Amino acid sequence: MLDPRLYQVIVDSMSAHVAILDEQGVIIETNRAWQAFALENGMKDASDSVGVNYLKICDGAGRKKENDAIRVADGIRKVLAGELPEFLTHYPCHSPEVRRWFAVRVVPFRDDTEHKVIVTHENIxxxxxxxxxxxxxxxxxxxxxxxxxxxxxxxxxxxxxxxxxxxxxxxxxxxxxxxxxxxxxxxxxxGRLTEKQRTLTEVIDTNLRDIVSPFLRSLTAVNVLLTPQEIEVANMVRSGRTSKDIADVLGISASGVDFHRKRLRQKLGLTNTAKNLRSFLLSLESDG
The missing domain is CATH 1.20.5 (Single alpha-helices involved in coiled-coils or other helix-helix interfaces)
Known part of the structure:
Protein backbone atom coordinates (compact mmCIF):
# COMPACT_ATOMS: atom_id res chain seq x y z
CA MET A 1 0.00 0.00 0.00
CA LEU A 2 1.29 3.47 -0.88
CA ASP A 3 2.65 5.46 2.05
CA PRO A 4 0.20 8.37 2.76
CA ARG A 5 3.08 10.85 2.94
CA LEU A 6 4.44 9.71 -0.43
CA TYR A 7 0.92 9.88 -1.83
CA GLN A 8 0.57 13.49 -0.63
CA VAL A 9 3.96 14.43 -2.11
CA ILE A 10 2.92 13.00 -5.46
CA VAL A 11 -0.47 14.75 -5.44
CA ASP A 12 1.04 18.08 -4.33
CA SER A 13 3.57 17.94 -7.17
CA MET A 14 0.80 17.93 -9.78
CA SER A 15 -0.03 21.15 -11.63
CA ALA A 16 -3.72 20.21 -11.75
CA HIS A 17 -6.04 21.31 -8.95
CA VAL A 18 -7.05 18.04 -7.25
CA ALA A 19 -9.84 17.41 -4.74
CA ILE A 20 -11.39 14.22 -3.38
CA LEU A 21 -15.15 14.27 -2.79
CA ASP A 22 -17.15 11.87 -0.65
CA GLU A 23 -20.41 10.33 -1.82
CA GLN A 24 -22.31 13.47 -0.76
CA GLY A 25 -20.03 15.70 -2.82
CA VAL A 26 -18.18 17.12 0.19
CA ILE A 27 -14.50 17.98 -0.28
CA ILE A 28 -12.45 15.80 2.06
CA GLU A 29 -8.98 16.41 0.68
CA THR A 30 -7.18 18.79 -1.71
CA ASN A 31 -3.69 19.20 -3.10
CA ARG A 32 -1.42 22.23 -2.94
CA ALA A 33 -2.47 23.55 -6.38
CA TRP A 34 -6.17 23.47 -5.38
CA GLN A 35 -5.39 25.28 -2.11
CA ALA A 36 -3.32 27.96 -3.87
CA PHE A 37 -6.10 28.56 -6.39
CA ALA A 38 -8.64 28.82 -3.54
CA LEU A 39 -6.53 31.50 -1.84
CA GLU A 40 -6.15 33.41 -5.11
CA ASN A 41 -9.92 33.42 -5.56
CA GLY A 42 -11.21 34.62 -2.18
CA MET A 43 -10.67 31.83 0.36
CA LYS A 44 -9.24 33.19 3.63
CA ASP A 45 -7.42 29.97 4.44
CA ALA A 46 -6.15 27.12 2.31
CA SER A 47 -8.06 24.64 4.44
CA ASP A 48 -11.37 26.50 4.00
CA SER A 49 -12.33 24.41 0.96
CA VAL A 50 -12.16 21.14 2.92
CA GLY A 51 -15.63 20.35 4.25
CA VAL A 52 -17.35 22.39 1.56
CA ASN A 53 -20.04 20.58 -0.42
CA TYR A 54 -18.77 20.96 -3.96
CA LEU A 55 -22.00 19.69 -5.49
CA LYS A 56 -24.03 22.36 -3.66
CA ILE A 57 -21.66 25.03 -4.98
CA CYS A 58 -22.22 23.74 -8.52
CA ASP A 59 -25.99 23.55 -7.96
CA GLY A 60 -26.02 27.12 -6.67
CA ALA A 61 -24.12 28.33 -9.69
CA GLY A 62 -26.58 26.42 -11.86
CA ARG A 63 -29.47 28.42 -10.40
CA LYS A 64 -27.62 31.50 -11.69
CA LYS A 65 -27.92 30.09 -15.22
CA GLU A 66 -24.32 28.85 -15.29
CA ASN A 67 -24.74 25.80 -17.51
CA ASP A 68 -21.13 24.66 -17.10
CA ALA A 69 -21.66 24.19 -13.34
CA ILE A 70 -24.85 22.18 -14.00
CA ARG A 71 -22.96 19.94 -16.42
CA VAL A 72 -20.10 19.35 -13.94
CA ALA A 73 -22.49 18.54 -11.06
CA ASP A 74 -24.37 16.09 -13.27
CA GLY A 75 -21.11 14.43 -14.32
CA ILE A 76 -19.93 14.06 -10.70
CA ARG A 77 -23.23 12.47 -9.64
CA LYS A 78 -23.12 9.98 -12.52
CA VAL A 79 -19.56 8.92 -11.68
CA LEU A 80 -20.50 8.57 -7.97
CA ALA A 81 -23.49 6.42 -8.99
CA GLY A 82 -21.36 4.25 -11.25
CA GLU A 83 -23.27 5.36 -14.34
CA LEU A 84 -20.11 6.77 -15.92
CA PRO A 85 -16.55 5.43 -15.65
CA GLU A 86 -15.21 8.94 -16.21
CA PHE A 87 -16.47 12.47 -16.90
CA LEU A 88 -14.60 15.09 -18.93
CA THR A 89 -15.47 18.65 -19.93
CA HIS A 90 -13.98 22.12 -20.08
CA TYR A 91 -15.30 25.52 -19.07
CA PRO A 92 -14.31 29.20 -18.92
CA CYS A 93 -13.29 30.67 -15.58
CA HIS A 94 -12.56 34.33 -16.28
CA SER A 95 -11.66 37.00 -13.75
CA PRO A 96 -11.90 40.76 -14.33
CA GLU A 97 -8.20 40.77 -15.16
CA VAL A 98 -7.57 37.40 -16.83
CA ARG A 99 -9.34 35.12 -19.27
CA ARG A 100 -8.90 31.45 -18.28
CA TRP A 101 -10.22 28.05 -19.26
CA PHE A 102 -10.03 24.80 -17.31
CA ALA A 103 -10.54 21.14 -18.15
CA VAL A 104 -12.30 19.14 -15.43
CA ARG A 105 -11.96 15.37 -15.05
CA VAL A 106 -13.91 13.23 -12.62
CA VAL A 107 -12.93 9.58 -11.93
CA PRO A 108 -13.86 7.11 -9.18
CA PHE A 109 -11.57 6.93 -6.16
CA ARG A 110 -10.52 3.28 -5.85
CA ASP A 111 -11.70 2.55 -2.31
CA ASP A 112 -13.69 -0.56 -1.47
CA THR A 113 -15.28 0.95 1.62
CA GLU A 114 -16.77 4.21 0.32
CA HIS A 115 -17.92 5.86 -2.88
CA LYS A 116 -15.61 8.77 -3.60
CA VAL A 117 -14.45 10.64 -6.68
CA ILE A 118 -11.31 12.51 -7.64
CA VAL A 119 -11.96 15.87 -9.30
CA THR A 120 -9.10 17.53 -11.18
CA HIS A 121 -9.08 20.95 -12.81
CA GLU A 122 -6.26 21.68 -15.30
CA ASN A 123 -5.57 25.12 -16.73
CA ILE A 124 -5.87 24.75 -20.52
CA GLY A 191 -12.37 57.49 -112.65
CA ARG A 192 -9.44 58.67 -114.74
CA LEU A 193 -6.23 58.17 -112.74
CA THR A 194 -2.58 58.07 -113.62
CA GLU A 195 -0.85 54.75 -113.08
CA LYS A 196 0.71 55.96 -109.83
CA GLN A 197 -2.57 57.46 -108.61
CA ARG A 198 -4.35 54.20 -109.37
CA THR A 199 -1.69 52.20 -107.52
CA LEU A 200 -1.93 54.50 -104.48
CA THR A 201 -5.73 54.37 -104.51
CA GLU A 202 -5.67 50.59 -104.74
CA VAL A 203 -3.28 50.50 -101.77
CA ILE A 204 -5.71 52.74 -99.84
CA ASP A 205 -8.56 50.41 -100.78
CA THR A 206 -6.59 47.34 -99.69
CA ASN A 207 -5.48 48.92 -96.41
CA LEU A 208 -8.99 50.01 -95.56
CA ARG A 209 -10.24 46.49 -96.13
CA ASP A 210 -7.40 45.23 -93.93
CA ILE A 211 -8.75 47.32 -91.08
CA VAL A 212 -11.76 45.07 -90.98
CA SER A 213 -9.86 41.85 -91.71
CA PRO A 214 -7.95 39.56 -89.33
CA PHE A 215 -4.71 39.89 -91.34
CA LEU A 216 -2.96 42.59 -89.30
CA ARG A 217 -4.01 40.98 -86.02
CA SER A 218 -2.61 37.66 -87.21
CA LEU A 219 0.60 39.30 -88.37
CA THR A 220 1.02 40.89 -84.94
CA ALA A 221 0.16 37.63 -83.19
CA VAL A 222 3.18 35.84 -84.67
CA ASN A 223 5.25 38.09 -82.39
CA VAL A 224 8.06 38.81 -84.86
CA LEU A 225 8.44 42.55 -84.12
CA LEU A 226 8.05 43.80 -87.69
CA THR A 227 9.01 47.39 -88.44
CA PRO A 228 6.30 49.72 -89.81
CA GLN A 229 7.83 49.54 -93.32
CA GLU A 230 8.04 45.74 -93.16
CA ILE A 231 4.31 45.67 -92.31
CA GLU A 232 3.63 47.89 -95.35
CA VAL A 233 5.68 45.60 -97.60
CA ALA A 234 3.99 42.49 -96.17
CA ASN A 235 0.56 44.03 -96.77
CA MET A 236 1.33 44.81 -100.42
CA VAL A 237 3.02 41.43 -101.04
CA ARG A 238 -0.14 39.77 -99.73
CA SER A 239 -2.17 41.91 -102.15
CA GLY A 240 -0.11 40.61 -105.08
CA ARG A 241 1.91 43.79 -105.74
CA THR A 242 5.20 43.38 -107.59
CA SER A 243 8.47 44.65 -106.14
CA LYS A 244 8.36 47.51 -108.71
CA ASP A 245 4.84 48.54 -107.61
CA ILE A 246 5.86 48.42 -103.96
CA ALA A 247 9.00 50.44 -104.66
CA ASP A 248 6.98 53.13 -106.47
CA VAL A 249 4.44 53.42 -103.66
CA LEU A 250 7.00 53.48 -100.84
CA GLY A 251 9.51 55.61 -102.73
CA ILE A 252 12.35 53.10 -102.32
CA SER A 253 14.41 51.04 -104.75
CA ALA A 254 13.41 47.60 -105.95
CA SER A 255 16.50 46.22 -104.20
CA GLY A 256 15.21 47.82 -100.99
CA VAL A 257 11.93 45.96 -101.44
CA ASP A 258 13.84 42.72 -102.01
CA PHE A 259 15.76 43.38 -98.78
CA HIS A 260 12.47 43.76 -96.88
CA ARG A 261 11.13 40.58 -98.48
CA LYS A 262 14.23 38.71 -97.27
CA ARG A 263 13.85 40.13 -93.75
CA LEU A 264 10.17 39.11 -93.72
CA ARG A 265 11.06 35.54 -94.67
CA GLN A 266 13.64 35.44 -91.86
CA LYS A 267 11.29 36.83 -89.22
CA LEU A 268 8.40 34.62 -90.31
CA GLY A 269 10.57 31.48 -90.20
CA LEU A 270 10.49 30.89 -93.97
CA THR A 271 14.26 30.95 -94.58
CA ASN A 272 15.55 27.78 -96.27
CA THR A 273 11.99 26.65 -97.05
CA ALA A 274 10.10 26.46 -100.34
CA LYS A 275 7.10 28.30 -98.89
CA ASN A 276 5.88 31.26 -100.92
CA LEU A 277 5.87 34.52 -98.93
CA ARG A 278 2.53 35.71 -100.35
CA SER A 279 0.87 32.33 -99.73
CA PHE A 280 2.06 32.39 -96.13
CA LEU A 281 0.73 35.92 -95.61
CA LEU A 282 -2.62 34.93 -97.13
CA SER A 283 -2.76 31.95 -94.74
CA LEU A 284 -2.44 34.36 -91.82
CA GLU A 285 -5.64 36.04 -92.98
CA SER A 286 -7.53 32.77 -93.25
CA ASP A 287 -6.18 31.53 -89.88
CA GLY A 288 -7.31 34.76 -88.19
Whole structure:
Protein backbone atom coordinates (compact mmCIF):
# COMPACT_ATOMS: atom_id res chain seq x y z
CA MET A 1 0.00 0.00 0.00
CA LEU A 2 1.29 3.47 -0.88
CA ASP A 3 2.65 5.46 2.05
CA PRO A 4 0.20 8.37 2.76
CA ARG A 5 3.08 10.85 2.94
CA LEU A 6 4.44 9.71 -0.43
CA TYR A 7 0.92 9.88 -1.83
CA GLN A 8 0.57 13.49 -0.63
CA VAL A 9 3.96 14.43 -2.11
CA ILE A 10 2.92 13.00 -5.46
CA VAL A 11 -0.47 14.75 -5.44
CA ASP A 12 1.04 18.08 -4.33
CA SER A 13 3.57 17.94 -7.17
CA MET A 14 0.80 17.93 -9.78
CA SER A 15 -0.03 21.15 -11.63
CA ALA A 16 -3.72 20.21 -11.75
CA HIS A 17 -6.04 21.31 -8.95
CA VAL A 18 -7.05 18.04 -7.25
CA ALA A 19 -9.84 17.41 -4.74
CA ILE A 20 -11.39 14.22 -3.38
CA LEU A 21 -15.15 14.27 -2.79
CA ASP A 22 -17.15 11.87 -0.65
CA GLU A 23 -20.41 10.33 -1.82
CA GLN A 24 -22.31 13.47 -0.76
CA GLY A 25 -20.03 15.70 -2.82
CA VAL A 26 -18.18 17.12 0.19
CA ILE A 27 -14.50 17.98 -0.28
CA ILE A 28 -12.45 15.80 2.06
CA GLU A 29 -8.98 16.41 0.68
CA THR A 30 -7.18 18.79 -1.71
CA ASN A 31 -3.69 19.20 -3.10
CA ARG A 32 -1.42 22.23 -2.94
CA ALA A 33 -2.47 23.55 -6.38
CA TRP A 34 -6.17 23.47 -5.38
CA GLN A 35 -5.39 25.28 -2.11
CA ALA A 36 -3.32 27.96 -3.87
CA PHE A 37 -6.10 28.56 -6.39
CA ALA A 38 -8.64 28.82 -3.54
CA LEU A 39 -6.53 31.50 -1.84
CA GLU A 40 -6.15 33.41 -5.11
CA ASN A 41 -9.92 33.42 -5.56
CA GLY A 42 -11.21 34.62 -2.18
CA MET A 43 -10.67 31.83 0.36
CA LYS A 44 -9.24 33.19 3.63
CA ASP A 45 -7.42 29.97 4.44
CA ALA A 46 -6.15 27.12 2.31
CA SER A 47 -8.06 24.64 4.44
CA ASP A 48 -11.37 26.50 4.00
CA SER A 49 -12.33 24.41 0.96
CA VAL A 50 -12.16 21.14 2.92
CA GLY A 51 -15.63 20.35 4.25
CA VAL A 52 -17.35 22.39 1.56
CA ASN A 53 -20.04 20.58 -0.42
CA TYR A 54 -18.77 20.96 -3.96
CA LEU A 55 -22.00 19.69 -5.49
CA LYS A 56 -24.03 22.36 -3.66
CA ILE A 57 -21.66 25.03 -4.98
CA CYS A 58 -22.22 23.74 -8.52
CA ASP A 59 -25.99 23.55 -7.96
CA GLY A 60 -26.02 27.12 -6.67
CA ALA A 61 -24.12 28.33 -9.69
CA GLY A 62 -26.58 26.42 -11.86
CA ARG A 63 -29.47 28.42 -10.40
CA LYS A 64 -27.62 31.50 -11.69
CA LYS A 65 -27.92 30.09 -15.22
CA GLU A 66 -24.32 28.85 -15.29
CA ASN A 67 -24.74 25.80 -17.51
CA ASP A 68 -21.13 24.66 -17.10
CA ALA A 69 -21.66 24.19 -13.34
CA ILE A 70 -24.85 22.18 -14.00
CA ARG A 71 -22.96 19.94 -16.42
CA VAL A 72 -20.10 19.35 -13.94
CA ALA A 73 -22.49 18.54 -11.06
CA ASP A 74 -24.37 16.09 -13.27
CA GLY A 75 -21.11 14.43 -14.32
CA ILE A 76 -19.93 14.06 -10.70
CA ARG A 77 -23.23 12.47 -9.64
CA LYS A 78 -23.12 9.98 -12.52
CA VAL A 79 -19.56 8.92 -11.68
CA LEU A 80 -20.50 8.57 -7.97
CA ALA A 81 -23.49 6.42 -8.99
CA GLY A 82 -21.36 4.25 -11.25
CA GLU A 83 -23.27 5.36 -14.34
CA LEU A 84 -20.11 6.77 -15.92
CA PRO A 85 -16.55 5.43 -15.65
CA GLU A 86 -15.21 8.94 -16.21
CA PHE A 87 -16.47 12.47 -16.90
CA LEU A 88 -14.60 15.09 -18.93
CA THR A 89 -15.47 18.65 -19.93
CA HIS A 90 -13.98 22.12 -20.08
CA TYR A 91 -15.30 25.52 -19.07
CA PRO A 92 -14.31 29.20 -18.92
CA CYS A 93 -13.29 30.67 -15.58
CA HIS A 94 -12.56 34.33 -16.28
CA SER A 95 -11.66 37.00 -13.75
CA PRO A 96 -11.90 40.76 -14.33
CA GLU A 97 -8.20 40.77 -15.16
CA VAL A 98 -7.57 37.40 -16.83
CA ARG A 99 -9.34 35.12 -19.27
CA ARG A 100 -8.90 31.45 -18.28
CA TRP A 101 -10.22 28.05 -19.26
CA PHE A 102 -10.03 24.80 -17.31
CA ALA A 103 -10.54 21.14 -18.15
CA VAL A 104 -12.30 19.14 -15.43
CA ARG A 105 -11.96 15.37 -15.05
CA VAL A 106 -13.91 13.23 -12.62
CA VAL A 107 -12.93 9.58 -11.93
CA PRO A 108 -13.86 7.11 -9.18
CA PHE A 109 -11.57 6.93 -6.16
CA ARG A 110 -10.52 3.28 -5.85
CA ASP A 111 -11.70 2.55 -2.31
CA ASP A 112 -13.69 -0.56 -1.47
CA THR A 113 -15.28 0.95 1.62
CA GLU A 114 -16.77 4.21 0.32
CA HIS A 115 -17.92 5.86 -2.88
CA LYS A 116 -15.61 8.77 -3.60
CA VAL A 117 -14.45 10.64 -6.68
CA ILE A 118 -11.31 12.51 -7.64
CA VAL A 119 -11.96 15.87 -9.30
CA THR A 120 -9.10 17.53 -11.18
CA HIS A 121 -9.08 20.95 -12.81
CA GLU A 122 -6.26 21.68 -15.30
CA ASN A 123 -5.57 25.12 -16.73
CA ILE A 124 -5.87 24.75 -20.52
CA UNK A 125 -5.84 28.47 -21.34
CA UNK A 126 -2.82 28.23 -23.73
CA UNK A 127 -4.53 25.44 -25.68
CA UNK A 128 -7.83 27.36 -25.95
CA UNK A 129 -6.01 30.54 -26.97
CA UNK A 130 -4.21 28.65 -29.75
CA UNK A 131 -7.52 27.14 -30.89
CA UNK A 132 -9.17 30.57 -30.89
CA UNK A 133 -6.25 32.03 -32.84
CA UNK A 134 -6.55 29.22 -35.40
CA UNK A 135 -10.31 29.71 -35.68
CA UNK A 136 -9.81 33.45 -36.11
CA UNK A 137 -7.21 32.82 -38.81
CA UNK A 138 -9.56 30.36 -40.54
CA UNK A 139 -12.30 33.00 -40.55
CA UNK A 140 -9.87 35.58 -41.96
CA UNK A 141 -8.69 33.14 -44.64
CA UNK A 142 -12.28 32.25 -45.55
CA UNK A 143 -13.18 35.93 -45.86
CA UNK A 144 -10.07 36.57 -47.93
CA UNK A 145 -10.92 33.61 -50.17
CA UNK A 146 -14.47 34.92 -50.58
CA UNK A 147 -13.10 38.39 -51.37
CA UNK A 148 -10.76 36.93 -53.99
CA UNK A 149 -13.60 34.90 -55.49
CA UNK A 150 -15.73 38.04 -55.69
CA UNK A 151 -12.81 39.90 -57.28
CA UNK A 152 -12.31 37.11 -59.82
CA UNK A 153 -16.01 37.18 -60.68
CA UNK A 154 -15.84 40.95 -61.13
CA UNK A 155 -12.74 40.60 -63.31
CA UNK A 156 -14.42 37.96 -65.46
CA UNK A 157 -17.41 40.27 -65.89
CA UNK A 158 -15.10 43.16 -66.83
CA UNK A 159 -13.16 40.99 -69.30
CA UNK A 160 -16.39 39.77 -70.87
CA UNK A 161 -17.62 43.36 -71.08
CA UNK A 162 -14.30 44.42 -72.60
CA UNK A 163 -14.56 41.68 -75.24
CA UNK A 164 -18.14 42.69 -75.99
CA UNK A 165 -17.11 46.36 -76.26
CA UNK A 166 -14.20 45.40 -78.51
CA UNK A 167 -16.49 43.39 -80.77
CA UNK A 168 -19.00 46.24 -80.89
CA UNK A 169 -16.26 48.76 -81.78
CA UNK A 170 -14.90 46.47 -84.50
CA UNK A 171 -18.38 46.06 -85.95
CA UNK A 172 -18.90 49.83 -85.89
CA UNK A 173 -15.57 50.44 -87.65
CA UNK A 174 -16.37 47.79 -90.23
CA UNK A 175 -19.81 49.26 -90.95
CA UNK A 176 -18.47 52.82 -91.17
CA UNK A 177 -15.59 51.88 -93.47
CA UNK A 178 -17.79 49.65 -95.62
CA UNK A 179 -20.64 52.17 -96.00
CA UNK A 180 -18.99 55.58 -95.68
CA UNK A 181 -15.47 55.18 -97.11
CA UNK A 182 -15.09 52.24 -99.49
CA UNK A 183 -17.87 53.36 -101.87
CA UNK A 184 -15.96 56.62 -102.54
CA UNK A 185 -12.67 54.77 -103.01
CA UNK A 186 -14.39 52.54 -105.56
CA UNK A 187 -15.65 55.65 -107.38
CA UNK A 188 -12.08 56.99 -107.47
CA UNK A 189 -10.87 53.74 -109.01
CA UNK A 190 -13.55 54.02 -111.69
CA GLY A 191 -12.37 57.49 -112.65
CA ARG A 192 -9.44 58.67 -114.74
CA LEU A 193 -6.23 58.17 -112.74
CA THR A 194 -2.58 58.07 -113.62
CA GLU A 195 -0.85 54.75 -113.08
CA LYS A 196 0.71 55.96 -109.83
CA GLN A 197 -2.57 57.46 -108.61
CA ARG A 198 -4.35 54.20 -109.37
CA THR A 199 -1.69 52.20 -107.52
CA LEU A 200 -1.93 54.50 -104.48
CA THR A 201 -5.73 54.37 -104.51
CA GLU A 202 -5.67 50.59 -104.74
CA VAL A 203 -3.28 50.50 -101.77
CA ILE A 204 -5.71 52.74 -99.84
CA ASP A 205 -8.56 50.41 -100.78
CA THR A 206 -6.59 47.34 -99.69
CA ASN A 207 -5.48 48.92 -96.41
CA LEU A 208 -8.99 50.01 -95.56
CA ARG A 209 -10.24 46.49 -96.13
CA ASP A 210 -7.40 45.23 -93.93
CA ILE A 211 -8.75 47.32 -91.08
CA VAL A 212 -11.76 45.07 -90.98
CA SER A 213 -9.86 41.85 -91.71
CA PRO A 214 -7.95 39.56 -89.33
CA PHE A 215 -4.71 39.89 -91.34
CA LEU A 216 -2.96 42.59 -89.30
CA ARG A 217 -4.01 40.98 -86.02
CA SER A 218 -2.61 37.66 -87.21
CA LEU A 219 0.60 39.30 -88.37
CA THR A 220 1.02 40.89 -84.94
CA ALA A 221 0.16 37.63 -83.19
CA VAL A 222 3.18 35.84 -84.67
CA ASN A 223 5.25 38.09 -82.39
CA VAL A 224 8.06 38.81 -84.86
CA LEU A 225 8.44 42.55 -84.12
CA LEU A 226 8.05 43.80 -87.69
CA THR A 227 9.01 47.39 -88.44
CA PRO A 228 6.30 49.72 -89.81
CA GLN A 229 7.83 49.54 -93.32
CA GLU A 230 8.04 45.74 -93.16
CA ILE A 231 4.31 45.67 -92.31
CA GLU A 232 3.63 47.89 -95.35
CA VAL A 233 5.68 45.60 -97.60
CA ALA A 234 3.99 42.49 -96.17
CA ASN A 235 0.56 44.03 -96.77
CA MET A 236 1.33 44.81 -100.42
CA VAL A 237 3.02 41.43 -101.04
CA ARG A 238 -0.14 39.77 -99.73
CA SER A 239 -2.17 41.91 -102.15
CA GLY A 240 -0.11 40.61 -105.08
CA ARG A 241 1.91 43.79 -105.74
CA THR A 242 5.20 43.38 -107.59
CA SER A 243 8.47 44.65 -106.14
CA LYS A 244 8.36 47.51 -108.71
CA ASP A 245 4.84 48.54 -107.61
CA ILE A 246 5.86 48.42 -103.96
CA ALA A 247 9.00 50.44 -104.66
CA ASP A 248 6.98 53.13 -106.47
CA VAL A 249 4.44 53.42 -103.66
CA LEU A 250 7.00 53.48 -100.84
CA GLY A 251 9.51 55.61 -102.73
CA ILE A 252 12.35 53.10 -102.32
CA SER A 253 14.41 51.04 -104.75
CA ALA A 254 13.41 47.60 -105.95
CA SER A 255 16.50 46.22 -104.20
CA GLY A 256 15.21 47.82 -100.99
CA VAL A 257 11.93 45.96 -101.44
CA ASP A 258 13.84 42.72 -102.01
CA PHE A 259 15.76 43.38 -98.78
CA HIS A 260 12.47 43.76 -96.88
CA ARG A 261 11.13 40.58 -98.48
CA LYS A 262 14.23 38.71 -97.27
CA ARG A 263 13.85 40.13 -93.75
CA LEU A 264 10.17 39.11 -93.72
CA ARG A 265 11.06 35.54 -94.67
CA GLN A 266 13.64 35.44 -91.86
CA LYS A 267 11.29 36.83 -89.22
CA LEU A 268 8.40 34.62 -90.31
CA GLY A 269 10.57 31.48 -90.20
CA LEU A 270 10.49 30.89 -93.97
CA THR A 271 14.26 30.95 -94.58
CA ASN A 272 15.55 27.78 -96.27
CA THR A 273 11.99 26.65 -97.05
CA ALA A 274 10.10 26.46 -100.34
CA LYS A 275 7.10 28.30 -98.89
CA ASN A 276 5.88 31.26 -100.92
CA LEU A 277 5.87 34.52 -98.93
CA ARG A 278 2.53 35.71 -100.35
CA SER A 279 0.87 32.33 -99.73
CA PHE A 280 2.06 32.39 -96.13
CA LEU A 281 0.73 35.92 -95.61
CA LEU A 282 -2.62 34.93 -97.13
CA SER A 283 -2.76 31.95 -94.74
CA LEU A 284 -2.44 34.36 -91.82
CA GLU A 285 -5.64 36.04 -92.98
CA SER A 286 -7.53 32.77 -93.25
CA ASP A 287 -6.18 31.53 -89.88
CA GLY A 288 -7.31 34.76 -88.19
Missing amino acids: TPIIEVQEALEKKEVELRRERERLEETNIALRVLLRQRDEDKTRIEETIYINVDRLVLPYVEKLLQ
